[in-house]
Amino acid sequence: MDPTHAPDFQPPSTNPEIEPTLPPTLIPNRRPIQPPVLADYLNALDKPIEPSVSKHRLENKNNSSSCININSNNIKHMKHKIPKQPTELEPFSSSDEGDDNSNQRSNININNNNNSNIDLIEDSLLIDSESIISSPKVQSQHDDSISIPTPPTNHRTHSFLSDKGPKVHSYQIADLEEVPHGIQRQSKNLKDYSFPSHRLKQQMTTSNKFPLVIVACGSFSPITYLHLRMFEMALDAIREQTRFEVIGAYFSPVSDNYRKPGLASAHHRVRMCELACERTSSWLMVDAWESLQPKYTRTALVLDHFNEEINIKRNGILSKNGNSRLGVKIMLLAGGDLIESMGEPNVWAEQDLQHILGNYGCLIVERTGSDVRSFLLSHDIMYEHRKNILVIKQLIYNDISSTKVRLFLRRNMSVQYLLPNSVIRYIQEHGLYVDEKEPVKLVLNK
Ligand SMILES: Nc1ncnc2c1ncn2[C@@H]1O[C@H](COP(=O)(O)OP(=O)(O)OP(=O)(O)O)[C@@H](O)[C@H]1O
Ligand SMILES: NC(=O)c1ccc[n+]([C@@H]2O[C@H](COP(=O)(O)O)[C@@H](O)[C@H]2O)c1
Secondary structure, eight states: OOGGGSTTOOOGGGOTTOOOOOOGGGOOOOOOSSOSSGGGGGSOTTSOSSOOOOHHHHHHHTTOHHHHHHHHHHHHHHHHHSOOOTTSSSOOOHHHHOOTTGGGGTTOOOGGGTOTTOOTTSOTTTTTTOOOOOOTTOOOTTOOSOOOOOOOOSOOBOHHHHSSSSOOBTTTSOOTTOOOTTOOOOOSSGGGOOOOOTTSOSBOSOSSSEEEEEEEEEOOTTOOHHHHHHHHHHHHHHHHHOSEEEEEEEEEEOOGGGOOTTOOOHHHHHHHHHHHHHHHOSSEEEOOHHHHOSSOOOHHHHHHHHHIIIIIISOSEEOTTSSOEEOOEEEEEEEHHHHHGGGSTTTSOHHHHHIIIIIIOEEEEOOTTOOHHHHHHHOHHHHHTGGGEEEEOOSSOOOOOHHHHHHHHHTTOOOBTTBOHHHHHHHHHHTOSTTOOOOHHHHHHO
16 A cells, blocks of 8 residues: 555655655646636636637627727637636647637737736637547557557457357457557557557647546556546546546556555556456556656656656647647546555655645545545645545445455455456456465455
């Protein structure tokens, strides 16, 4: 549960040489996940961030100064609600953020009212109705890794399936190592590593939202349906309660140096996460960077890595109208137990908590045994950054734990419907978890 298992672990509070995190100026979209004032909850979430101009007004008054004044006031008002950060890659312009009727104001120029960054002349609507989710076939221009579309050619049988019962052919059940079309698999070493971006949106599909990438850090030994569900729950909560558009989502399995009981080797855990994402999801990805590091990497630095890949190297994401690039907010997705570990002494460095909660933010899925809301109230740093924390209620309660899955495997019990079939088959093929010596008491306390 904590990095104190790492052989080179030194309590952050007593370690003066702790590797520094990125300066906040390099983290572009640090606006809170929740609206800054309660009054914002009264606004419809699909209301444009910049003002909309009614068709009626535009058609009849597009040269009148009164109309311009009204609109400019609106702009000031709206800007006040979602404050701009001076560090953003590029400020939002109204052409990025207009509502879907923004073609109706394409002839209006309100630059004469000190809003020099706002130019409504730009034709933002050319791509208005397009859905710009990147196709799996389209690789990012920065993405030099190889996708391997391998249609099944030989009809081999799966040994563990064919021992008993009818033979199953690979055209009936895909080979575990066969990469579905358009999918980018992670390499097994740092030298060949490249950041996975095959399911990272290249362009915003909405003009009234801010871009967001979700990152879940953990052991994933093995990945379960609960881990996958966490992202779906987060997506629903973000759509319902915030002004952010999720443009990508990643599992980041911890490296072998974490030394937690029950940790299968990193390349197995990465591959199981990849199988789960490939076979059950159309938007989740796995990044092996953390798992390939020669030593344990603190979560704050893992989030910095995502910021570097997405905002610094790729310069964020293209706005919907294609005219500017926007800084992407990056958030940690975690269960209530992980968040509660933030209150334990010597597990997290205070500056890391400030960095994670202040500059990135946290999506917390409630978990049995953890009272996230009370914890939020009692923890000073959490409370300070509460606007940057979204607590996600599990409406259908699910408490699958990897620890119990490992115990079931060890006892030769079924784990069907707790994790994807592809992951179960991978575990069987590689004989994972059967010989584990994890103390059963520890397992049952989970
Ligand atoms: N049932 C659950 N409800 C909410 N969050 C969960 C649940 N299971 C795991 N998580 C969260 O998923 C992330 C990764 O978890 P991890 O890999 O440690 O899974 P785990 O099932 O807790 O594993 P283990 O049993 O080995 O400790 C953590 O943030 C953890 O809090
Ligand atoms: N100081 C830190 O950065 C810190 C402390 C505790 C856990 N963590 C992370 O939280 C996750 C915990 O995963 P488990 O629930 O599987 O133990 C891991 O990714 C681990 O690296 C980070």
